[in-house]
Amino acid sequence: MASPCWERFYPPGITADFVPARETLSAFFIELVERHGDQIAIDFNDHQISYRQLGALAARLADGLKQRGIGPGDTVALYLPNSPFHPAFFFAVLLAGARVTHLSPLDAVRELAFKCRDSEARLLVALDEPPFADMALRLLGEGAVARLVLCDEAIAFSEQSTPTARSVGPANVECACDLMANTADTLVAAPVAADDVAVLQYTGGTTGEPKAAMLTHGNLTSATRIYQAWFSNDINSGPHAVVLAVLPLFHIMALVSILLRRFADGARLVLLRRFEVTKVLTLISRKRITGFAGVPTMWIAIANHPGVENHDLSSLQRISSGGAPLAVETHERIRSLTGHALRGGWGMTETCAAGTNLPVNMPPGKEGSVGLPLPGIMIDIVDPDQPQRTLAPGDIGEIRISGPNICTSYWRRPAETKASRRGDALLTGDLARMDEDGFIYIVERKKDLIVSSGYNVYPLAIENALLEHPAIAEAVVIGVKDAYRGEAAKAFVVLHPGKAPFSLDELRLFLSDRLGRHEMPQALVFRSDLPKTSVGKYSRKMLRDQDAANGME
Incomplete structure (x- = not known):
């Protein structure tokens, strides 16, 4: 079988x-743990944990879970921010043979309760501080879960070889x-297979109830090894890398591309609970960070931060952004x-986060691409109405x-499973095009498509054009009802500091050579x-809800 056209852009020694x-x-x-031993795995608030210490912590937690009857077939819900307890409990649950489901601190109580019940979580693990503990106790009180473990972060750095138990309340609540x-x-692993489910990872829930992707051990380790292969020749790969982990580990991107991939390399993760621009810039300089992945809002904050030039960013070797387009001005800054x-x-x-990535040797003229299919992954573009028909470049x-x-x-979603599958392939719901070299350009999510006067209008294309305006820092476009066109595009923008607002007519004039009339x-x-999701991506769903609520006022 001939190699795909995109393989020639791969790193040396890597094949499709x-x-x-x-x-x-x-x-x-x-x-x-055995391979990296005494190397530092986690740096959190200047406390350092080696791979060996993390292994011992996870082993004890796993033993405790097994003593309480947690094992194969069970689900444990993790309600944790970026804390050493996240990787410790994540691996502990898997060592016990059970599966993990992640909860987001941005979720409302109804959605948290739904995920706990839907995943059949037997145990909830939460941080022993607000708002996590308060919400966890509420979920326990409402019967969404039967047992709760609260985590005091000081325990993660305890010098005690055998922690002493202490009572924290009711019999169904205990501390780590x-x-x-x-x-x-x-370290002893309960018997599980690569095809067993390791993580029930809920998707964003942008329409209707959220649904959980059943990610197997093999899915997640395959994605990790694919990333390792792709970055095997990258200057910022290997045990010397110091990676700032501010994207939430409960999100699939950070879980796989940061936690799992970087642990596989033996790198050091500098964990940060939340993004604060001054703290991030200080950490990059003080900890000599070599790798940092963020979302557009983070890079916009850095680009616009007063005095950013006074921070030493020379240690950075690889930086990345995802989730939404960035203004050209921000890219260049x-x-x-x-x-x-x-x-x-x-x-x-x-x-499991792995799909495409931009190669180091980017040829000219590929601006706006999300890259090539990663090694071991096959991607093609098909007719949305006849998905058995492959489209031309x-x-x-x-x-x-x-x-x-x-x-x-x-x-527990057989209908949605059937609708999304064609043989062993997944229909993603993302609209895109692939050029003659295999580079992929995301156009839109199918559900966000605007049909205006019978024409397909792609919000992402409008957002990209808006971000070329020198005054616009952020932009999101949604479709709204229009008596004449059926639907029309409505643009929401955030301006760069110090920039003045302008009229809709002035904006249309700027866009006149960038968009068609039907796209205006x-x-x-x-x-x-x-509005943004828990990982910092712009949320059209939340914006639509806010806009509808404002229209009713």
Whole structure:
């Protein structure tokens, strides 16, 4: 079989037919603890934990879970921010043979309760501080879960070899030190297979109830090894890398491309609970950060931060952005500050984050691309109405993807599973085009498509054009009802500091050689900020809800 056209842009020694080993995450973790030993795995608030210490912590937690009857077939819900307890409990649950489901601190109580019940979580693990503990106790009180473990971060750095139990309240509530009392720190994995479910990862829930992708051990380890292969020749790969982890580990992108991939390399993760621009800039300088992945809002904050030039960013070797387009001005500003171009790619929950990525040797003329299919992954563009028909280069259609990292099912959603599958391939719902070299350009999500006067209008294309305006820092476009056109584009923008507002007619004049008449926004709203998801991506769903609520006032 001939190699795909995009293979010639791959790093040396990497081929498109790469086949990652099928592993369990528990065996994966035990091996990396043994291999990296006393190297620092986590730096959190200047406390450092080695791989060996992390392994011992996870082993004790796993032993405690098993003593409480948690094992194969069970689900444990993690309600944790970027804390050492996240990786410790993540691997502990897997060592016990159970599966993980992640909860977001931005979720409302109804959605948290739904995820706990839908995933059949037997145990909830939460940080022992507001708002996590308060919400966890409420979920317990409402019967969404039967047991709760609260985590005091000081325990993660305890010098005690055998933590002493202490009472924190009702019998069905205990602290992490209770869980670790009278346990062994020997890494032992319960028997599981690569095809067993490791994580029930809920998708964004932008329409209707959220659904959980059933990610197997093999899916997640395959995605990790695919990333490792792709970055094997990258200057910022390997045990010398110091990576700032501010993207939330409960999100699939950070879980796989930062936590799992970087742990596999033996790198050091500098964990940060939340993005604060001054703290991020200080950490990059003080900790000599070599790698940092963010979302557009983070890079905009850095680019616009007063005095950013006074911070030493010279240690950075690789930076990336994803989730939404960035203004050209912001791209160039970050390049001038760091000496590096922002890289990125495309992926989704169902692909364990791995899908495409931009190669180091980017040929000219590929601006706006999300990159090439990663090694071991096959992508083509198909007709959304006839997904068995592959489209020609340049035609817009739906991304169809297959590979060992692709989940095969949604948890308890047989109809949605059937609708999203074509053989061993996943229909992603993302509209895109692929050029003659295999570079992919995302056009839109199918559900966000605007049909205006019978024409397909893509919000992302309008957003990209808006971001070329020198006054616009952020932009989101949604479709709204229009008596004449059926639907029309409505633009919401945030201006750069110090820039003055302008009229809709002035904006249309600027866009006149960038967009077609059918694509022109019919309404313009200036805002101080735009709604975002837990990972910092712009949320059209939240914006539509806010706009509808404002229209009813």
